Amino acid sequence: MALSPYTFKGQHAAVTGLPDIWVDAVHRIVTDQTRITGDYIAANAGSGLSKAEYAELVGVVVAVISVDEFNRAIGVAAETLPEPVTGEPTRYTPECLVEDTGYLPMIARDRTGEREQDLWRPGRTANVLRALSSVPNAVRDWLALAEAQYLSIARMAHFGEFDDRSINRMQMELVAGRVSAWNQCFY
């Protein structure tokens, strides 16, 4: 029997001045992502972590995770984080946001605004591409990481060998499948 994530009250250790609600969200994204719910995100939206902020938080956390995890996989220390810089976020909101699935607003499947036409062609997208699109740069960030670590979107339809990779698509998908299974990720 699994314990509820709400069973115990407490605080996570943190070295920043981020609000507790943000630290808790980071913790859940990293270690307990399969138990994140729409109600949890909606409750946070009324308590100091808006849905757009949450989307960007997910984008930052998963980007850092994928770099840290690569280092762990090859047996080297994690990269030193850059020093933060002062400034205000743009709070840019893309056009064509809809809430048609999942927990967050996303750019519509069949249309994008002028500034987001690089993300995908109309009608040629998938929920995983749309998931963080309320913060378009979060999508651009992970696409760049995916191109380095796995495959670009353009190469997703290639199922054989790659001249710039030492493993073929079957080998890639074996690794991808086992890591995803361990994470209980259905998608």
Added chain:
Amino acid sequence: MSAQNSETDIDLQVLKGDEQAAAVGILYGVELMRFAEAFASRDEAALLECRDALYKVAGAAVVVDAAGVAANFQRMTRIADSTGIPIDNVETALGQEIRAQLGLNEFAGARNTFTEQGDS
């Protein structure tokens, strides 16, 4: 798709961690699977051992590329489950067959596809 493309027989049970299946049709399949599992399970002693084993049979470039893929999916699984997205087309016959064969519907993340959104 990749097996079909290369006209290679594989055993999909490899995705469930079946080592015998990993040895069918995938070069370094057993070593890659053990490396992926040690990595994902965060068993650092096993990761050290399995990385070394993969390196010995396949070389550094394979280790690096496998590590890249593994790290990539630590990111992608969290994007999917932290945002509650369902899979895009649950109705395809092939998808249903594979999910049944591999028991994927039992995964914790399956609820994002098969239940109402916004549960508590």
